[in-house]
Amino acid sequence: MPGWKALPDELDPDVGAFTERLRRLIDRSGLAVTAVAERTGHERSAWDAYLNGRLPVPRSAVVALAEVAGSDPAALATDWELAERAWSRGRGGDAERDVARDGARDAEPGRGRDAEPDAGDRTMQIRRLDRPEPAGTSAGASPAPRPRTADSHAPAPTPAPTPASSSGSRRQSVLLSVAGVLGALLVVTAALLLVDLGGSDGGGGDGGDGGDGRAVAPPTTSAPPATPRADLPAGVMCAGSDCTGRDPEEMGCGGPLATTVARTRVGAAQVEVRYSDTCAAAWARITGAAPGDAVTVEVAGAVRRAAVTPGSGAEPDTDAYTPMVAVGSGADARACATLANGGGGCTTD
Template identity: 55%
Template sequence: APRRGARRASPLLYAAGVVGAALVVTAAVLLVDLGGPDARPEARPAPPPATTAPAATPSLPEGVRCTGADCGGLDPEDMGCGGPLATTVDRMRLGGALVEVRHSEVCAAAWARISGGAPGDEVSVQAGTAIQVANVLEGGDSGAYTAMIPVPSGSAARACAALSGGEDGCTGG
């Protein structure tokens, strides 16, 4: 016989308890990474910025239009690398011609120049596998210069000449 005063839980209260428990379990599953085979890696915060600033690209002097590899194959005068920005780093006499290695530190490039040559004389500049060639032209002056090759220093390049009279030679570089 049922006792007096004992109360039975109502079905509505029972259903509310089951729904509440289901919500707690669902929330726990959504908030915890179970690490299953399809689990996505968690996002990591970006690393802190480097403590040293990146090297700034040096600004080129007015009129200079290239530096380093960008100068390869270009005319040193047109690119603003000649004139007061260039120095002769090596030279030799070949017959009546003067052959020079010219270098521009600002442009990080070198070229060869011949003066006192004759039409058909050839001058070249070389560094590693890079080479540029120019010829003294008929009806022009007695000089010519090559396009540039990128080099960190003038000592990395050498100039060679082959004169139309058969003589040839190179600077020591």
Template identity: 45%
Template sequence: MPRWRDLPEELDPQVREFTGRLRTLVERSGLSVVAVADRTGYSKSSWEAYLNGRLLPPRGAVEALAEATGADVHHLGTLWELAERAWSRSGMRHDVTMEAIGVARARAAIERFDPAARGMDARKNGHSPGNEWPRVEPPDPEQPLVASAPVLPARAASAGQAPDSAEPPSPAPSPPSSPSPRGRKRVAALFAGGLVGALLLVAGAVLLLDAGGDGEKRGERPTTAPATSARQQLPEGVKCAGQDCTGQDPQAMGCGAAATTAADVTVGTAYVEVRYSETCKAAWARVARAAPGDVIQVKAPGANGGAARSQSARVGADGDAYTKMIPVDSAARATACAALGGGTRACTASGGRG
């Protein structure tokens, strides 16, 4: 029996379920991956990628595997369609995420190297670059002023001449004048004024923030209180729940990814099942291996004595179909029925698998 690697954690639940079904078929057949590759016409490396969840196999490979293992081609094809849609949705989410990361990086680079962008960001945060107080460093009255000593010309020193016969040295530069006590006081006053102004700005900002933050303590309500809708609380990719799912396509609304089969029944070659999503609180009917023109229906009694709910769909040329959704608070309340050719009608048992 082949030993499979653990499937990737980020794999979509629908794709994970489909990959597990492929593994089961290979294990039950007793075939090795090499034998599967030989019988299906797809390479060994391709099947290793398919069975380890790294790639989704094409439909031709799935049909070839069904023939090699004796599985039902139509049923396996239906599962592949669901996995293929889930795989496409995961790829779209990845593309959107990478695009958002790229935009964030570009924005950060612009703000880093563009002074205008930094100024705009500072104004958004309540600061104005033009209103910042300059930093004034006061002089240190205790630091001594050092003046350079006069230097004799090198020619006179090297010739051994007496100082009185040497060329008159260039007058030494006058040492910088020490600031007067009045000047030091003026600089210190400027520095103190700048420091006081900066402290006043900080205190004003703190008071403004404190005034806005204490609104709830004083019983004041914020001017805008965004309401949190139920849709914002749904997992990523799920677009409806409960009543909002009425008449919606389960795949388009993201409800099929984590759905389970709540009840099923087989009539002749037709396989009828109730699909239920706990996240979406909705159910729908699905049929495989039916004849074109057959009708599939999902129904549930009304809540609190209300009218019953139902959705129907007609089977196409491929023999598979599923209905739109109806809201239900539990899987046990939904029933799937199929009206087949020759007047045959079959329904799943209410409250469990048929």
């Protein structure tokens, strides 16, 4: 029978009540937490977090525990929903307070800012350029445009050039005109090149800015997204290479989505290769082990490792599991154990 730790004082009452109910259910079943983890398909470390109020309990874990303990899952549904809402409130409250605080801070400097007009003010200034401003415009307002009169648009009179400087002025005008035409051609050519580069080979990957401020349409044959989360079941956070190095429980790849594809005995411990077809990833798990025992998973030279820790509760830890490694088939993964007493073995030995 596990000796339960006291739940944190700051824990939401609904979460605390549901956690205590799960503890009582385990106590009545007579099972240790390690046995619950093995029979429900959820890792021991995950159950430690659930039963101490550190992580919300997924619905799949609640259903599996009810089946193992011989209880009706529907009897837990109401308490689970209350606890889930409490977790949601806890995750969103801090973000809402940060947004409110940032909004109040931004509003205060906004009331005293009049020297730098925003984008809307600049747009209105451009639209008012053709209309004269009334007299007495304040210093903070936009500059008064010149009225559209013949005098204001007429060029200032210039003295007639002397015969000695006429040819030089004409040459200078011609050179400036040529330079202006060449500059315009260069700008147009550069813009066309940038548009072509941005749209012909999918450069940039997200159909963003084409280099001259204009949106470039994405190519018809774009690369697939790196993380196809939209195609995954609810609660699954990764697939394939995105899962490598990640915790299978936190990514939603464990529990009913995982199966044991290979196992072996190394001393008193059992070593397994766990595989999730949904996540296209494998990991290794060791159970019935002793502190200091380690387990690894290997796929095509990629290795991930975990060790059994002494634990801090009344019942010492006896299991551990590694992070995931992407693999197309669980048969391509191998799990190995290295015991603290010097023994060792692998699932393919």
